[in-house]
Amino acid sequence: MIYQFKVTLKDVGMPVWRMLQVDSETTFAELHYILMAAFDWMGYSLYEFDLRKSGGKRLNGTRIGPEEGTPMIESDPLLLMLRQRLSNPEDYDLPRYLVDEKEKLSDWFKQEKDRAIYIYDFRDDWEHEIVLEKILEPDPDAQYPLCTKAKNDAPFEGARRDLMSGQLDLTNPNGKEITEDINEIYRFDGWKDEFMNRDDFM
Template identity: 30%
Template sequence: MPRQIFQVKVTLADVLPEVWRRVEVPGGYTLDRVHRVVQHAMGWQDYHLHSFEVDGVQYGEPDPDGELAVRDELDVRLDAVAHKGTRLLYTYDFGDWWEHELLVEDVFVAEPDERYPRCVAGQRSCPPEDVGGAFGYAELLVALRDPAHPQHAHLRGWVGRGFDAEEFDAVRASTLLRRLT
């Protein structure tokens, strides 16, 4: 049977202008591998916990104490819980609470000479880790745009001179995704 590829649009919630990526992921990937695809495509560093929600069911790393009802993401393949039109909720960093909508836009047969996963499009840089969620990120952007802002120099130093909220490079993201194969 030909390998199915899921075209997924990953959109970061509560951030304007929108930060999003379009990735092509093998349907046979477990949700743990889909997590790593989102991390690399978005630009996160995988420093924090995460979870998926699909049709009201939570998936993630099992709770060693058994207190949380989370199904093991290592046991669930993308093609077992999703199809064209499915929306998955992916939450990263339970402190900053970054929610992402993963919309399966299409499902198609893999191109024989193409390597997957890959990032085919996107817009804007991912917010830096530990910035304080969507509210903290909005404050960061205001301070970075205004050299007279009292926090401008401090936050520019914290985020680094190379950070540009408008920048995104799909080729670089695909290069990072190739490490997953």
């Protein structure tokens, strides 16, 4: 199945969003790169996904991130034991930290209006609200991921101070051009390699 998400960059003073269509079997690690391209981030910074609603149920403290984070199995043996012993652990809102390469979108986005927050750069704290708007049949003539609509520019890397001081104008009336530029990235062979790998400079 294909998930249609509306991804909105929060707290930037104007509407900045992207409408993205993504295969439901995409991992959260792959979604990270899809969002990098959609919002013109470079990948210098840490990130995580904070799940807020799954299967229509609100979540609190369910986080997914890169493997360099601390999985729940290491951070809290008590919570791990509880999850192993509960017959339906998904019914209990237990905090956990899961590895993005192992979690698929379909594991968490179950129905329309399920949502998550993608946080990029823990210093500038760019928060993107991800809302599942539609679940679609794949179009045999389409290539995924696919950006179908876009609104305004995203700020450049490390620009929170410039944005807050009013030195940065994100207005861009040409949403069609933004959409085309994003899709051009997605169609480029090896496009994920264009983003920084933090292991290269840590």
